[in-house]
Amino acid sequence: MCCSNSIERDKATMGKPKAFDISAVKGMKFFDPHVHMTSRTTDDYQAMADAGVVALIEPAFWLGQPRTGLDSFRDYYSSLIGWERFRSSQFGIKHYCTIGLNSREANNEALAEQVMEILPLFIYKEGVVGIGEIGFDDQTAAEEKYYRQQLELAKEAGLPVQVHTPHRDKKKGTQRSMDIALEHGLDPYQIIIDHNNEETVKEVLDRGFFAAFTIYPFTKMGNERMVEIVKQYGSERIMVNSAADWGISDPLAVPKTAALMKLKGISDAAIELVTYRNAITAFAQSGQIDEADFTAPKNIDQTEKFEGNTILRGGQQPRTDKSSIIIS
């Protein structure tokens, strides 16, 4: 999620543009474990597929416009496991999601109570690989209350938890998120602490949690900094994501970061771990990820047929030539 920025300041931090050369990571597969495709276009799906993204996780989050009723939440969760998953499949990308009540809207307690009641109906659905993204935003009492309740839900269902850490007062918020999770008896190996930076990563790893890094322009991590983190902390339990959403963000953040790591001399094995394997290891603890679904495209799941749809050929959307003035 982004916030307001000074354009001049942003420009100053951008540095000199450097072309993204996909050939550096050609043939590699990527898994983006945090991206809000609901807020993105089909062009993004196409670009992600072209760049090697084979699977992704879409966490339930704040849509920008606060919801005023339960049905809006219900429809949003339904679209994550229904329509958006289908849309993604049209581009050959396997779509998973995490379901939860986000921290911001946890502050609307009357509504939050109702949302908590319908969550159990969604978390056991196919392809739901965790509870998320939950945690702290303003670090209010209400946020803590529903964070705790959802941790209990995750414990009962045996699901991983995707924890959003706050923009403001990040270090303390991150510590507090971990303390509370441990207090509820969860295994840190089942918890992915998201949006880390140089200040938080050491403690997260030392305490046995997974550490996710969001490569997001201006407000979160840049990928040059990310390369340094992998150099310093290695590749164990570290993963990168784009968290691309309705803000100025980049759905190609994962393949771009992989390409940059390659150029900066990080080993292929380490790149594979932080841009693909570790995310699968963490979220497959849900029992809902079958790697064959996205590594063997010819191995068609007989329970799902896409080629029957008029606009789909072999699970793919026909490509249009965007440079042509003719639309037919």
Next chain:
Amino acid sequence: MAISDGFGNINELLLNIIKDNLEDAAFEWLIKAGSANEIDKLGQSFVMLPRKTGKPALRISEVQKKQLEESGISYLTSWSIDRLSRVWLLGVQSFADTEKSHPVIENLFLSAEVNEAVALYSALPFLAKPETWVKRCAEGIRSNIGSVLEAIMENNPYPAKYLNEAAWNQLVLKAFFTEKDINKINGLDGRANEQLALTLSDYARERYAAGRQINPQLWRLVAPFINDQIFEAIKIGLTNQDKEEHNAIALAISASDYEPAKVYISQIPELSQLSK
């Protein structure tokens, strides 16, 4: 006869197949989920079912295959175990307590992911009081998800038996639009009607105008209703280059009583034989 009229026997057959396809623990879980005192948990059981059963394709013995054919539901041999188990679970709970299960099942439709939706629509002919699901079925036809549409349109005896004419026509038109396997629509010829024939011939004209091909099967549904208006569409169809479509049109004309079309086509040498 609707499947649900003879659900007792079908239920036994389905359960027999399910048992052969499940580990003991999963089968016991399913039996418990289908028992009368578990109806309150129907929603959750339905949703988490694949976590218990897995999703492999069904293995079905020759004897069972024959029994399915006799019951008119041999199409489900291509299903996966979770789909069949879900259909069985909904059927059995719907008969156990129709009133109580109805809102639960309705809610499942509201929040269904794709495989759930496929199972839900596949279950329609297996539910008690199937006529109460007509609106839900019509709503399903508005889906844009291929496998959901297939579950409704292909190999499903429910729509032909229960949908009103408007909804049925919508189903057929959308099946052509989305390139479904028209041969798999149950009761297709039996429910041909004039309104549908007119709509389909309009659709054909739109396609011609856009320079697109049409599925020649369309003409099979138009045949009994050829009139002046449809004749115009036919004349355009005969000017395009698709031989297969010319043949389909000729066959349609041969099945109709519309004289001007018969005269017209008798003047086209390569089609005059077909239209007799």
